[in-house]
Amino acid sequence: MGLAQCLVAAFLFLLVLGLTPAQRVVTVQQGPLHRVRGSHVTLWCKVSGYQGPAEQNFQWSIYLPSAPEREVQIVSTVDPSFPYAIYTQRVRGRGIYVERVQGDAVLLHITELQDRDAGEYECHTPNTDERYFGSYSAKTNLSVIADTLSASMAPQVLTLTEGDAVELTCEVSKSTTQHTHLSVGWYHLRGAGEHQAEEVLTLSKDFILKPGPSYVQRFLVGDVRLNKVGNTTYKLFLGGVKPSDQGQLYCEAAEWIEDPDKTWKDISRKQTERTSLTVVSQGRDLSVDIAAAENSLSEGDTLQLNCTVEAQKSDSRHFQVIWLLNSMEVARVDSHGVLTWEEEYEGRAKLGQLQALKSSNTIYALTIYEVGLRDSGTYRCSVSEMKTPGDLHGIQTNLSSGIQVNVKPIGLGLRATLRSRIATVRYGQSFELVCQVSANYTLEEVPAAVRWLFQPSPPTSPYHELVQVFPNGTVAWVAAQSHFREKAQLMKADTSFRLHLHSAVAAAEGTYQCEVEVWRRNVLPLGQPAATTSSNPVGIKVVLPESKVRVSTEDSSVEVASSADTAIECRIVFAQNNSQLAVTWYLLPPLADGTPLQIIRANYSGVLEYGPEFSSPAQKSRFLSQRVSSNVFWLQILSANLGDRGRYYCVVEEWLWLVDGWYKLGEGTSGRTTLEFKLPERELQVDKTNRSLSAREGEEVTLPCLLQGARLPGTHLSATWFQVKKSGLDSPLLTLHHDGTIQLPQQGRAGRLYLRRPTPGDFSLTLTRVESGDAGFYSCQVQEWQHQGEGQDWALQASARSGYTQLSTIPPESTVMSRICSSPSLLNFILCLPLVLILLLALAVSCWYCKYRKSKKGNITGNQLMELDGNGEVKTT
Structure with a gap:
């Protein structure tokens, strides 16, 4: 097919699509949402597929827990009289209002959340189409929880010299029952307005340290650090302070919760009181040099060192000089000229073996008589300028380069x-x-x-x-x-x-x-x-002491019914009474490559840490570690499903407090416990053939799951599709329940997975717009259910698992149209070519027309100059 034919076909296809009425869909923020009392809360709502005007109207209502069937109207974008009496005052006072993000999307704002605001919210869009087609409302749940976050820091007024260090302590705690994370950050205010605050260093909710733009380099060299001490104490260390650090410092803590759509929301923020920091700047015009009469000596010789200070108007300035050997202080001469020896050298100075003199305001001398081997090393002098002779802190300090002095041993053979x-x-x-x-x-x-x-x-x-x-x-x-x-x-x-x-x-x-x-x-x-x-x-x-911990290594199995709760046991055979135990649970899935997956770890203090494959809120709520006795741990699995199959085991660590801290003495590994599922006596006949399929990216593929044979009368069927991850863990993709409802655990693929069911026994899964990440192994589980009677539950009658389908993905085929679309320059050329040709044609026609008019005008003028004489002959005038 040529390019022109492709373009015509595409045009006709788009024309057909334009004639097909779109289905109206209202979408609201996914719940349930947990928000803190007193906070500012927003809920979004949008509508698509409508045929009316571009600006749609929205109405918000609530169904309270006390009356879940009764609609209570809150606010409307079109009807001022829409709110019920209990919301009228808050709506008029802008305590509750609707913000229009665009014509078909809005935000509901509740500026100060109250306990009575908990309930099920409904967003409704009045119909603007010619007929009803689609959905016109959507609901979400909002829970109101207490604000338990606290952050405190003792306010201080500090004055430091440039180059000094400061440490500030922030206490942060929370007691929220929901699973939340904390972030703790330090901020700097240069001026009085809060809009000028800049980030110093933040420990994010993901436990990542992030320095502010102005502090990146200092963070990399270790001059800006944040240390966590215990569970509630956060310390900011700021080394080598600069004049730019002057201002106010404060700590801000935020509490974050993960919403059902996998986004994190800060539900509470608290700021501490502020510490005022003043930094005394150091000048940059001070130069210091050190020299030695001789730096290679023998024991008993005399060492003479001179320190020279160069500065503008040095006679009117005040200096303090410190002599250093291998970075350790030997002596200092203050700005008054008073000499002080370090304790180690004081005895030798009293014996006349050491001498330090101030020859002038810029020349200082250190003399060591009868040097010994311990006098070898690197000597430096540090000079500080003092604002006045009595000051304790210098306004600027400079350190000389080092001079190496070597003292040879008067052959003692020690x-x-x-x-x-x-x-x-x-x-x-x-x-x-x-x-x-x-x-x-x-x-x-x-x-x-x-x-x-x-x-x-x-x-x-x-x-x-x-x-x-x-x-x-x-x-x-x-x-x-x-x-x-x-x-x-x-x-x-x-x-x-x-x-x-x-x-x-x-x-x-x-x-x-x-x-x-x-x-x-x-x-x-x-x-x-x-x-x-x-x-x-x-x-x-x-x-360290030998570990005494012993764990039962016997293999076992646990059988559980689908959706039932179960527990895996880890039994301690022996452990010392004065030790603490930490337990880590692992899973080897059926198709694992030998690498176990960490489920959950409970350290010796009881703090829980989930593995990457089990860190989602859904998994955390299903897998729990519990110590039921002094020698028994349980891994509780709630609502077990077929994806939980595999072999489980625990690793128990023995920790002991040894005067200066906790030490791990050793560990023991348990035997494997195989989790099996009780299968009904009758097995469904499902095609168990293993297959290999390939699909090109962007296209559609169908993965087969066919039920063979007859089923019991009056029964309903359910089916679940799984994808096997690289770790070997079964990951549920889609579940068709026996009541006909569909559950999609992985929202990222929700728009690409379909069960079309051309026949009652066909549970094949269609995957649209195939991506490279879709490659892998797939299988389905089909179950047969029967209702037990009035007021009774549905009972599982039969079950079967299909074979595995391996899906391979192929990169998209390169076509003429794809090449054109993938090359912006070529696409622009093709789009602009007709316009250029039209302009050139118009220019040519214009030139021809002008030439034609000019020629015609010349002919008319010539005719006007010719006349006939009386004899009928032509004469020219």
Whole structure:
């Protein structure tokens, strides 16, 4: 067929469609909806398929739970007298009103939801067509729930220097009985108006951290963080504050609920009081440099360091200088010139071994006489400008580059070797580390000091000091390591130092090292360190207590009737009394590839977490984990259906509190419990042939499901179609109930699935507009039901499952029309070509016509110049 024929055929097809009357359909927001008392609520309603004017009218009514059959009129877009008396005042005061989104779609607004607003809402559109054809109203349910969301933060007034850090705490809680999620966000107000608020950092309802546009880079480097502590505490950490952070900070919490159409709606929002933040800005004209007379020294030499400050009008400004060695403070000279030594260096300064001077307002010097090995490292000076000499905070700070100083050891051969008899210890067992020292001289005759260092496992930071033992026997513990102090015993014997740790805990696992200093007696009473050495590292592993949990591994089966409730049991054979148990339930579907699906996990605190395949509200309401006794867990399955078939099992974890936290000791896996369905004595005859079909995307395909043979008289049939997911789980697509109603669990395909039933025994499924995601395995389940009599239920008489149909999808065929439509430039050319040809033709005709008129005008003028003389001859005038 040529292109012209295709276009003519398409035109005729569209013409036929235009003559066919459309069916009127009214659609309202899907319910039930849960909304918070006092909130602003909107319900949408739209109409399609009408033949009347473009602007349609809408009328809203409610059916209250107390009188579900009685219509109570609320508001109308056309009739001001439509509302009943109980709604008249709220409608007139705009407490309830209708917003027209477009001609055929509106929103019903309830500005402050009340308890009496709960009920079934109906949207009605008066007929504007020539005849009634279709639906003219639709209903949805609205529930009113209490607002339990709370958010609080203590208001503060903070003044920080640029570069400082701040931490703010927000307490958020809710007690809504429905399944809801929380989002918690921090916002910044630069000015007084709330419209200027910008997002700092938000923990979304999906548990995703999202920084605001102005805070993305700081979030990536870790200067903006949100930490959740416990169930209700959210902490915002803002590091390296900037002048742009000045203003007001507050926390906002929102509670979200998932509506039946799978969209999430925020049903409540709460803001905390605000914290005022003032940031003192730092200037940028301060330059700092450091230099050394010599940076390669031997023990006993003198180290001379100079720090130079460059700044405009430096003589009238006030500076504080801090000397640093390996980022640790050595000494500081404040803006008054007062010198303060760090505690570690104070003794050496009193002995005249250290000196720090302010030579001028821009030159500062640090001198170390008789340097030792411990004086090796990277030196820097930090300079802060103070607004006035008495200020505690600088208005700007700059740090010099680092200068490396190396001190060589006056050949003492000092060495330290660290060892332990055992490298792996059980939790609660004691162990001992021995630091053995050797040198080229008699160690018993000189004072020695030892420093014990520790790095936790896994390494999260460099080695840090635990304790130091001085030559006079004084012991100095680091305050942050108090948990070691309570369990440690320090000993010295001849040339060895010992660290004995009692009752090892998990926090004691890591790498240990000892550092030894040998002192001189002949310098001054307290002595001077002559040499320093570090030992080899020794790793200690702490093995947690062995798990005692034992789970029954016997396989079993459970038989259940369709739509009935059942429970899968997980029995604990043995567990320690002082441990806590967490249980995770898994399912192996019949067609699974060996990978189990996580259904639900209940941790040792009872907090539930659903797997991806079971996280929908419908699945969460059907699968529940319950501890029915000290040694029995149940997985409850409500309204079991054929899609729940498979083998179930549990994994039980044993957790124990070990001084510094909860630790998982081990786990046990149960046997498999097969879930089977009670089948009626009689089996329906359904075609069980396995088939393979292919369909091109965009086309239509029919999947066969044929009932063979006769059925009992007076019975009704039902059928359910399933698609087998990649996980092996049966996913119901469409159910035809015995009363003729159709249920579509997957709303995304609702408009593409049809049961056309040309005969009573044909339950074939038609899938229109095939998509690539439709590929997979399909099967149907047919059941026969019989009514048991007046006031009795319907009873299942027979059932059967069809074979599997494998559907493969083919990409759409490339045609001339599809190529044209897929190429915007070619399509535009074809659409514009007739217009261009018409314009060219019009231009040609216009040119010809002008030329013709000009020629004709010339002929007329020539005729006017000719006359006849008296003799009848022609003469020209």
